Amino acid sequence: MSDVIRNIVRFALFILVQVYLLNQLHLHQYIIPYIYYLFILWLPFSIPRINLLIIGFVTGLTLDAFSMQIGVHAAACTLLAYVRPFVINILTPKDSSEFNYREPSPRAMGWTPYLVYALILTILHHFYMTFLQWLQFGNFLDFIIKVVSTTGISMLLIITVELLFPRRMKFRTNTA
């Protein structure tokens, strides 16, 4: 399967799971599980930054359309997409053009760097998203609790997904 088709399928799956499964769960008013942005985390290393930004924006906008709050997720995802290359640069060896694997995964980066990568972007996403919602409604304590609890449950979800669905990626050789 080519990268494009694989990612289109992933996009649809993540959005559907987020809209029809996770958004339907009523755990607690502070604990809202989010997983859809993992789609952006999983995009290939080699993707141009402009494309990454646009994909992030579109992803967020799609989820916004379902949650009837245009702009919140779009803004957060755009930020996520903008910051992603920097985080990858920090967490991986300097010559990032020589990645052995195509996209970020525990196997490609090692568990610890991958989890740090996911954690940083998760906090960023939730912080910004909750901040935008808080600007319109809410108090400060709620805001902090919400960021922390939502980050916790999302990280839990990401780890679960990584363990349940290990992506079998081919080792990239020079011939490929």
Next chain:
Amino acid sequence: MRNVFLFIRRYFTFICFLALQVAALYLLFTYNRFHRAKGLGFANELTGRINSRYKTVDDFFHLKAENQRLHHLNDSLLNLLPSNFEKIDTATRFVRDSIPYDTLGRYRQYLWRDARVVYNTVTAEKNYIQLNKGANQGIRDNMSVINSDGSAVGVVVNVSPNFSQVMSLLHVQSKRSVVLKKSGNMGTIEWDGKDPLFLTMRNIPKSDPVQKGDTVLTSVNSNFPPGFMVGTIADIVADKSTNFYVLKLKTAANFFNLQQVHIIENLFYDEKTMLRDDTKKKIDDPKNYNR
């Protein structure tokens, strides 16, 4: 000028990021202010289609609960039907008992309770239906059972604390009084134990203008509330030895998929049976009659 272009090229990603960010925030702060006024219409149309697709699947899984709710509602509405009430002449009445009555002096004769079928057969010769309500819920013997679509099903013959056993119309010993809707003539229905789709109806005189497709209803002689559908006539056979027809009746209730039913209590049942037995005793054996 050249420097400007260089600057733009150097920070092109960042400028893009800012542009998209501004776009997102603009959408956020304008659209949400004019709450769902214009822009969301388009998004709504798109997501609405996907959502309704999803909902058709999702609804399927909630059909059972929804069905139950509907059945509860039907039950409460059926309890309000005027045919459930018997008007009693208050001028000549001496004893007032505790049967509930409404302010117009109409006494409730039929009380409806809803129940769920937990077990049901159609293949045996003596078919019983088990319901999830029993003596603890006020169910007693001889109460009649009507399907959720208002067609006669059977009569309660035995109760345990939480369940009750219903003698289905598809029972070779079942014999119920019914009435032809068209002429108002009474007849009886029974089952020959063969085809669960058809009952046998007797005691309709040959003088009656019976036709195929005529409706047969429950009668006041039975314990059923009158006027509920039992079946339609499927075949007419003139019995040569007697003056009556033997009618083949297509059952109105679908006994193959009974799910939700109503149990109907005739609140005057005890009084009526007592009167009937008393009369019998009085006429048959007047010497020993002392009351």
